[in-house]
Amino acid sequence: MQAGAHDDCSGNAVSVAMDTAIHRFHDLFAQLGLSNDAASIGEFIRSHSPLAFDVKLSNADFWTPAQAAFLREACMQDADWAELADQLSVALRGPVQL
Numbered sequence: 434m435q436a437g438a439h440d441d442c443s444g445n446a447v448s449v450a451m452d453t454a455i456h457r458f459h460d461l462f463a464q465l466g467l468s469n470d471a472a473s474i475g476e477f478i479r480s481h482s483p484l485a486f487d488v489k490l491s492n493a494d495f496w497t498p499a500q501a502a503f504l505r506e507a508c509m510q511d512a513d514w515a516e517l518a519d520q521l522s523v524a525l526r527g528p529v530q531l
Contacts, residue, residue, distance in 0.1 A: 461517040465500050484525040490518060493525075 462469035467477060481495050491504035507514035 456513060456517055458517055458520060461514060461521060464514065465503065466497075478524050482525050482527070484522070486526060490522040490525070 456464075459469040459471075459474060462474055462477070467473070481493070484490070484493055491501045491508065493501075496504065503514075504518050506512065507518050
């Protein structure tokens with residue numbers, strides 16, 4: 434993958450403009466209204482994994498309507514949250530580490 438590109442929330446490679454906003458993984462959890470300490474993030478990922486590869490992150494059945502809308506908008510608008518949403522998507526689909 435080339436610089437300035439990432440996988441969108443559905444797994445397709447897309448080009449992105451460089452953004453100066455900096456958010457961290459735990460910030461995404463806070464933005465979603467979830468506990469954002471390391472233990473809570475780990476528990477969330479363990480309890481919601483594995484997410485089927487044919488399910489878009491925003492369509493997962495464990496989100497509230499507001500959370501799903503935020504994730505959908507972040508991905509569609511390629512907002513600065515999109516990269517973190519992609520990371521969460523990968524974490525939920527990957528092997529669970531206990």
